[in-house]
Amino acid sequence: MPGKPSPVRYVRNGEQHIAYRTFGDGEQDYCVILPSMGTIEMLGESPARQVIEGVAQFSRMISFDRRGSGLSDPISEPAPLEDQMGDVIAVLDACGSERAVISAEAEGAMLAVMFAASYPDRVSHLILLHGMARVTSAPGYEWPWSEEVRERDFLAPTIARWGSGDTGAVLAPMLSGRDPSFVDWWARWERLSASPGTMSKLSRLISRMDVRSILPRVQAPTLILDRPRAAQVNSKHSEYLAEHIPGAIFRSLPGRDAISFGDGIEAYLEAVEEFTMGTVSERGSARALATVLFTDIVGSTSHAAALGDRRWRETLEGHDRLTRELVGQYGGKAIKSTGDGFLATFDGPARAVRCASALTQRVGELGIQLRAGLHAGEIELIGADVGGMAVHIGARIGALGGPGEVLTSSTVRDLVVGSGIEFDERGEEELKGVPGAWRIFAVAGTGE
Incomplete structure (x- = not known):
């Protein structure tokens, strides 16, 4: 891996200790906001290591465990996005990063969007893979599940098989097919990220979050990435983001896996490097x-x-x-x-x-x-x-x-x-x- 990955370190935001680490020593800072369920403890391991090594070729990658998950402090109740923005600032400051690419997948996009709109001077680019402005249906946003259906058809079965790795096989059928060890890796990823009860609380909060009104306020050059053939992916979420973030670029990618380091990773890394290292005009931050x-x-x-x-x-x-x-x-x-x-x-x-x-x-x-x-x-x-x-x-x-x-x-x-x-x-x-x-x-x- 280009540059030595740092050990896990901690920074405080109020009473919360947030675990973070860096990978690589490239010329730009690249902050990855994990979904609410995830942990930096396993990012340096295969198969996630491939995407880390790819980004670290041209960046210093920064990532952290969101409060209540992984190595960060546990919480009694999930935190609103406002508090989590403070965690991002604390991590960037601890790393000496004044400005960074902000990257996120799936529901992590909601925190990334809110941070980019609130702190334009700290964000050079915004990159969202399979991002969403909200995860449940609402007037003008009818295509996702309702909150009740999501609870019944997604959350309940997910919690029932939490820690087994079965969800990883559903999200990444190509990766799990060619690498049987991936299911075991995903099982550990789940277990180290959160307990079933914590995951349930986080998921219920996520189902009520909505950042649609903020999308027009994003100033950073934005790249929306989507694998339309990927499992469990509804491209309407990405299309909505691209339509409502000013100047956003929408790019379809090959691949049948819903996670960045799955099938189609080469095209994903090429798109990210081209977008962040190429000549992209920036808008002012007034x-x-x-x-x-x-x-x-x-x-x-x-x-x-x-x-x-x-x-x-x-x-x-x-x-x-x-x-x-x-x-x-x-x-x-x-x-x-x-x-x-x-x-x-x-x-x-x-x-x-x-x-x-x-x-x-x-x-x-x-x-x-x-x-x-x-x-x-x-x-x-x-x-x-x-x-x-x-x-x-x-x-x-x-x-x-x-x-x-x-x-x-x-x-x-x-x-x-x-x-x-x-x-x-x-x-x-x-x-x-x-x-x-x-x-x-x-x-x-x-x-x-």
Whole structure:
């Protein structure tokens, strides 16, 4: 293998220890996001070793065990994508990687897409093999199983034979046919990746994840790879990604196995090397995905009249100090005061929701009440300020709220699946200056 593979190392993200390692010493960094079920412990072994050696010819490959799987810390409940993005950052920082190719397969694409949209400066290219924006059916995305059918026809039988290697034979019939040891290898891969109970929890969370709304925000040059003749592959997932990620290149590959290191590996490696090492025009990074928080003091005019100029100014100063304190505490960026409110951004929607909820409770100390609105979308980075439609939408949603309410778009609701945050649906609303009708949700509990 070009370059010596590193030993397994650990980096902390909060209280979680994330296991990672590198392979090769090529000129570019190439970060592989494994599916929720996978482990770096076995990546250097045959048959996975072939794809590792291929990538390591032209890259330093970085990979890690996702929280709750493999060598990383176990978890009591699966983590939302927002928390997992922090794991990617922690691993890249530990490796001294400022910018990397991000590669993923199957449902790992959802984390890869969210990371690429949220951290455009850290992603040089995005490569997805058999990726998907969600794994179950929804309006406008009718071809996959429903959540109930997936539970019955996929998850239940998978858990029943977990650790036997049978699933590997289904996913890679050509590889298992020519190499009988592959089934034993896959059986160990499953057993070392997760217990049946953990796999069941992870899979149920995955069935509710949805990153469709984020696809247009991806800025990195993107390659969508698909083996249309592969077992257990529905190419409509890849086609959807290619249609909705700006400028994405769709490429069909030969091969009958659903995993990268199976049948058709040579064509896969050639496509990856050509895409990442060739001349690919890059788009600017003056835009990024963020969750926008707008707050507004309820009845500010009557408060100002009742308190007088000096006391009202002191109240506003106290409001701004408290807002900046809580935004920083929840990992956000305080953009600016709007006079009787505040604008802030977050790279994680769950932290934005929890910050807004905490803020609406704490401002009671100042004798005022807030309403808050949140939306996740692409923002323009204008020096220290931000702009764009997502900012306007956040403001319009906030204006719909009553005293103490935190309202969000359906985009925010979809992105915090698995966080424990609860919502009440408020129906559809027309937002001034924004096309279409928007589903609005009120935060009913933060899960803290």
